[in-house]
């Protein structure tokens with residue numbers, strides 16, 4: 001049986017052609033969802049691996065036009081649902097409604113914008129539900145039950161639970177604390193994605209046992225780096241990377 | 247209205263942060279709201295302000311400078327006489343005392359020029375708190391004396407190598423640290439920006455400047471007050487008691503840098519800034535056509551930042567605060583002018599306010615009074631000002647020092 005994984009990658013990283021191979025590989029290797037990050041210059045919720053990749057992607061000419069075109073092209077060849085992750089600045093800059101409209105038109109299934117939390121979301125949850133886009137709130141172990149309920153009141157289909165405080169990157173031990181935090185979230189009728197520091201099959205399996213899909217990010221970015229370094233087949237390499245986890 | 251409405255000043259401000267930072271910010275907000283109305287906290291602040299910072303700072307009538315310019319009477323609020331050389335310590339002290347009250351023993355802060363870092367490190371030494379300062383690699387290179395003093399005060403200075411390796415990247419790194427360590431740690435943010443409650447809290451701790459000015463000018467009619475604006479902490483503290491009044495004119499001066507091309511300046515309020523959300527708050531930011539944060543430039547590291555505090559953004563939009571720009575060159579000329587005419591050494595940041603006073607004073611009659619906030623003194627800038635004003639002698643001095 002296969003585990004459910006949301007695999008993370010960065011649009012235009014290291015370049016558009018390679019990014020397309022990454023997406024195809026992850027999809028073919030068994031990702032249940034693709035999380036595709038649109039790079040932003042100041043990604044405060046991300047660690048150094050993802051920030052560096054984003055900086056390079058911007059230097060290589062990432063634009064929102066290119067990002068949405070990438071998703072449109074990708075959706076012609078894969079069936080895996082795509083969630084576009086980015087930060088508030090580029091979204092608020094072009095307008096939340098405009099951004100969501102373009103995301104929808106590209107064929108994306110949903111959006112993740114950690115610094116537009118429920119209540120400070122500039123209408124994102126309202127507009128996305130009108131459009132039929134699935135916007136995924138991100139919560140943390142210090143999110144109170146009252147706050148969790150406030151978040152669930154906007155009716156998300158998925159919720160992304162960061163399994164520890166901090167940022168992406170460093171490895172997370174699945175402690176009693178993080179598991180009991182998950183247990184609380186699992187009481188509600190929402191599909192739970194668990195992430196931050198997931199990089200082994202044991203972790204994926206432990207989350208799966210509880211009905212939680214794994215979000216894996218920095219690990220795949222690192223795998224991609226080593227594939228590039230060794231001049232290996234990117235699509236095959238990424239497919240292998242994820243199939244050893246699912 | 248001088249306090250935010252639920253975190254907002256008009257459309258600006260807010261708490262646009264990843265969920266993990268919500269509860270530390272809420273905790274900070276209630277701790278601050280309790281402390282600010284608590285006489286015990288107030289008197290601890292007042293006592294340290296007097297004996298450690300050296301408050302009140304004087305308001306000087308700059309008679310020779312006024313005469314040389316031929317126009318309005320220029321007064322200068324000498325925040326540069328505060329311990330550690332700038333207004334930054336007012337806020338560092340307030341938040342340091344608050345952190346202690348909250349039981350947080352570990353302090354983190356960002357710094358650009360190093361003034362806020364030095365102030366924070368000094369306060370931590372005074373209060374016995376652990377101190378970690380995030381500073382961009384580029385800034386570490388150009389502000390060595392401040393790095394040296396932070397370390398003497400016992401702080402650990404952590405170089406930030408991500409992004410543009412300047413102030414905004416140091417803020418990012420501090421936010422990341424806080425997201426991991428909020429249980430033990432207070433993030434001592436250095437300007438009147440960031441997510442709520444920082445803009446309100448920093449303004450309150452800095453309002454000691456404006457409140458003293460109010461006392462010091464009780465019988466005087468003031469035409470205009472001028473402050474430089476990086477994020478807005480010295481300006482908001484200086485303007486604070488006057489915001490609700492129609493007068494005096496309040497003027498914020500931004501860094502015009504080398505010109506109007508993107509990347510050459512840090513002027514946000516002339517239409518160059520776009521409304522968006524960066525680093526937890528909504529305001530005007532210098533962004534490129536894709537909503538990415540743009541590089542900025544100013545000779546003064548303290549004004550070299552792409553965003554502006556939300557309350558100033560609002561007051562600018564409403565027209566209560568006027569905004570002007572001053573170039574690198576004009577700021578350096580102002581350093582020279584006030585040194586020669588008043589024996590004052592302006593920080594390059596504050597010299598932007600001084601330079602605008604030099605522009606404004608001759609347009610007004612002699613019976614009018616304007617006040618410049620000299621937010622800091624310029625000893626820290628010697629590597630920049632000496633090179634700009636007297637390059638050959640300075641370089642040969644450095645060469646001699648290196649082999650001495």
Ligand SMILES: Cc1ncc(COP(=O)(O)O)c(C=O)c1O
Nearest residue numbers: 361476477478479480548595622
């Ligand atoms: C002396 C001085 N003035 C002004 C500033 C700008 O900051 P703010 O706009 O928050 O007062 C700085 C910042 O480092 C500074 O050191």
